[in-house]
Amino acid sequence: MATAIQGQIRVGTLDELIAKGCSVVTGGGHTIAVFAHDDDVYALDNRCPHMGFPLDRGTVKDGLLTCHWHHARFDLSSGGTFDPFADDVRSFPVTVVDGEVWVNPSPPESDPVERWSDRLHDGMEHNIRLVIAKSALGLNSAGADYKTPLRIGSDFGMTYSDEGWGQAMSILTCAANILPHLAEEDRPRAIYQGLRHVATECEGRPPRFVVDPLPTGETRPEVFKKWFRNFIEVRNDEGAERALRTAIEVGLSQSDIADMIFAAATDRIYIDAGHIVDFANKAFEHLDHIGWEHSAQVLTSLALGMATARRSEELNAWRNPIDISSMVWEARRELAELFEQGESKLGEWDDEQELADIILQDDPGATLDAIKSAVRYGASPEQLGSTVAYAAFLRMARFHTSNEFADWDTVHNTLTAANALHQALKRAPSVELARAVLDTAMSVYLDRFLNVPAQRMPTPNGDQVDAEAFGPQLLSQMNVQQQVEQSAQVVSDYLTGAENPEGVLATLGHAMLREDSGFHMFQIVDAGFKQYEERKGTDAGRHVLVALSRFLAAHYPTTRSVDQTFQIAERLNRGDELFRDDGE
Numbered sequence: 001m002a003t004a005i006q007g008q009i010r011v012g013t014l015d016e017l018i019a020k021g022c023s024v025v026t027g028g029g030h031t032i033a034v035f036a037h038d039d040d041v042y043a044l045d046n047r048c049p050h051m052g053f054p055l056d057r058g059t060v061k062d063g064l065l066t067c068h069w070h071h072a073r074f075d076l077s078s079g080g081t082f083d084p085f086a087d088d089v090r091s092f093p094v095t096v097v098d099g100e101v102w103v104n105p106s107p108p109e110s111d112p113v114e115r116w117s118d119r120l121h122d123g124m125e126h127n128i129r130l131v132i133a134k135s136a137l138g139l140n141s142a143g144a145d146y147k148t149p150l151r152i153g154s155d156f157g158m159t160y161s162d163e164g165w166g167q168a169m170s171i172l173t174c175a176a177n178i179l180p181h182l183a184e185e186d187r188p189r190a191i192y193q194g195l196r197h198v199a200t201e202c203e204g205r206p207p208r209f210v211v212d213p214l215p216t217g218e219t220r221p222e223v224f225k226k227w228f229r230n231f232i233e234v235r236n237d238e239g240a241e242r243a244l245r246t247a248i249e250v251g252l253s254q255s256d257i258a259d260m261i262f263a264a265a266t267d268r269i270y271i272d273a274g275h276i277v278d279f280a281n282k283a284f285e286h287l288d289h290i291g292w293e294h295s296a297q298v299l300t301s302l303a304l305g306m307a308t309a310r311r312s313e314e315l316n317a318w319r320n321p322i323d324i325s326s327m328v329w330e331a332r333r334e335l336a337e338l339f340e341q342g343e344s345k346l347g348e349w350d351d352e353q354e355l356a357d358i359i360l361q362d363d364p365g366a367t368l369d370a371i372k373s374a375v376r377y378g379a380s381p382e383q384l385g386s387t388v389a390y391a392a393f394l395r396m397a398r399f400h401t402s403n404e405f406a407d408w409d410t411v412h413n414t415l416t417a418a419n420a421l422h423q424a425l426k427r428a429p430s431v432e433l434a435r436a437v438l439d440t441a442m443s444v445y446l447d448r449f450l451n452v453p454a455q456r457m458p459t460p461n462g463d464q465v466d467a468e469a470f471g472p473q474l475l476s477q478m479n480v481q482q483q484v485e486q487s488a489q490v491v492s493d494y495l496t497g498a499e500n501p502e503g504v505l506a507t508l509g510h511a512m513l514r515e516d517s518g519f520h521m522f523q524i525v526d527a528g529f530k531q532y533e534e535r536k537g538t539d540a541g542r543h544v545l546v547a548l549s550r551f552l553a554a555h556y557p558t559t560r561s562v563d564q565t566f567q568i569a570e571r572l573n574r575g576d577e578l579f580r581d582d583g584e
């Protein structure tokens, strides 16, 4: 027998290998399949990179190895695959010395962050869920920051988006927003969900080309603001995009850019039922994660949607039987003066509950008067946004299940629009943006029929739910369809009884991530977490999570196919055996 070669594994004699065709050896933490084929010897990781099938059971022909589970094909010499759903399999150097075959089980490895980043690109391009899931987990295991997959997804989503910013980019942003509240193992799960929505939305779509900036010397923010608003008003998306692109290029501040976008987004009443403010706000939140240097690519994607959106004053519901549109326009005209009157008292106003109760009543005139009065008494734009958002959550908490199921989405839409407005007002408070408080309060009013009859808010029933019991109890409620009130009761009991109700957001986040959750789910979870954080430890905070849990429980469970893919990727990432041959 030959002398051992340091650091290498002896496979056997070349003659034995040629006779067998393939031998399996272990070392360096790997199981390695060594093949003799066409007068040469090759060594590959024996675990198929797709789902772990033993490759020594595959077929070798014409220099190709075919896995016998899902038939992925690999180049025997390099391990490269011809099937993007699989992955390249790792190859190992082989030497033959004195008729003996040796394998080096520990050759230098490529940078795993680079490798998984490339793989994520492939997964997004081909929209292959398993590859996206594996890459999100691979990057996480390699210690990459969540911003690495986020930037890859963002660049992909913003490139293959001829229609501009859409639902998938909002989902990806919501996923990034909720990460700090999630259990550690759910963080790559959230990123995966966001990325797979982007890949699906972009599939087959042509790319978008960001316009060049103007060759201009103009640098005044007020001029860019005027240009941008005028272009949106006359529905000229190309002009608006170029004005915005140039404003970014000449270095206008983030607050100037936010100011011009939000002013244009609210020049008309409740544009596209609040989606335009919502998308604009999400685009800014997205940049908070990936960096302002991506602003030209991200923000210009808003122009098309803003210019072409439906304006609510064009809708019958805003005109008849009460001309709410005219009432809002009248109140809008008074706002600037009212804010001036309230300036000396700014910060003194503290009547959120009272104003929210008025907004929920059946009198649009009284609502507009109450908002104007709050401004006069020192309510800030941010406080007004917060109050309307709270009222919208109360509308959801009191939504009665005797309504048509589709009407959950009606209250949901107002709620997410109100939360977006509140977040935008925190970022860029202005009298112009505060006009949307009036619009959004009217949307809460228009949803009033969905609280007739009103669902009773859960009250403590004496059941103590402790931290240990809470998660399993809520998740098992949501395993069964339509446990709407039961789920709300568990959340309410936990928040009422526990001294420090930890893990409530992590559990609600997990409840969403294990399901086939789409745009509405990510939106409401993100909005609910934000509104709860502002009211933690109060009854109002409890109301917010009651609303959120009721909406989730009404829509769950789903088939959970999206998470099943993630679980497969998790098991592969851990090195678990997926393939079981029960016949042996």
Ligand code: FES
Residues within 6 Å of the ligand: 048, 049, 050, 051, 052, 053, 067, 068, 069, 070, 071, 072, 086
């Ligand atoms: S192709 Fe090999 S496990 Fe699926």
